[in-house]
Amino acid sequence: MKTRKIERTRLVPHTVDGETEMVLDREVIEVPAPPRDWDQVVRTAVTIGAVVLVTASLTWTTASIGDLLSAVTIAVVAYAAAVAFDASWIMCMGVEWLLRYDPERAQVARRAGRWALAVSMGAVFAHGYLIADTWVIGAVGAVVSALAKGGWSMAMRVHARPLDPRTQQWVQKRRAAVDGQLAMIPIRRELQRGQALVDAERRSLDAAEESGSADPEASGVPESVPEDPQPNVSTLHPGRVTTQEAVRNAWDAGIRDPEAVLRTVRNATGKPVPQSSVDRYLRALKVAG
Incomplete structure (x- = not known):
């Protein structure tokens, strides 16, 4: 029987000069492997093989279609555009994998991936046919993308975990509930903003109404200021009385x-x-008097 070594740690008491502390004790033991x-x-080998096939297909398709498009534009733009042909169906397969537990939505990605693969294969076939003037080379070159997609589809089937109809319905109901909660997050933010x-506008309007209907003395603008006040009017502690108190003081003074x-x-306040x-x-x- 094969064994493997593992390190195990545990706390053990250790005493020095009569003082005991718990310390870590490490030991290496052998356990059955x-x-x-x-x-x-x-499964890992299949996944790695699928990644290699997709990488080879992307490289081949980019080189072929980039060479085809470089006849009408500069090489940098041509090869950059060529990446989109295989990248489209690769992206659709990624979406299909993410939606593997939602068959209805995954079906849309699957169909889009097939159409993108057909367009990519057609472009590679056109390149081979125009360069070599024979359909065989074009067909063989186009098959590379089909093989890559087939390999990735097989890898996805290896990792897939099919659900029975009842479990699928249960998953859909739970996902719908969670998706509803997630959707409400940005909606609540929008409503709060x-x-x-609205609250800021209401406060601004209320403040404007209050300032418009308040006592005119709050605005600090006098209705009329005499240029030559009488010098015999005494000052009643400027700044220490209110307008009402100052008026009453003047009234009491006759x-x-x-x-x-x-x-x-004005002199008093x-x-x-x-x-x-x-x-x-x-x-x-x-009236009071």
Whole structure:
């Protein structure tokens, strides 16, 4: 029986000068070696062979079609365009593999891959026929892509895990539920961005309405500022009283003329209070008095 060596570690107590600590102890042991998995070996070999075939086909098709197209354009552009012929059906096979558990969607990729393969084979055949003036060379060159696609199809069948009808339905239902949740992620982001814009617009409009309907003194623009205020009006602590307090102080001082009250209030508050605010407070004092 074949064996193989493995390293095993475990914690063991170790004492030095009466102090004990748990340390790692390493030892190499031999365990029975499992038999070689020849199925996996063959599966890996088939996969590697399919990759080699696809690489050879891509190289051959690019060289053939690039040489054909270089007759009408520069070589760099011709060979770059030639890559698209085999790359198209290779990409379709990759999509088919990703959708292997969704037969309906995989069928679309399978059909597209066949059409792309036919176009690629036709272009390679045209190159061989025009260069060698014989259809045999063109046909042999075109078969390279077909062999590569066939090899990759066989590799996909080796790795495939077919599902029974009931399990397939179960998978489709679970995938639909998860796909719905994933689809809602960008939708929610879009809705949140839109709602944020609506909220910002609403706040902006509300702020504009409030500023338009607020007391005119909030704007800082006086209705009328006299150029020559009376020098005998005393200042009532500038900046320390509100407009309403300043109007009441002037009223209590016996000042009844609106313009005189306005000058007194402006001196008391230190702000360019508009006449309308003073008149409003005076009207309230007259009603109360």
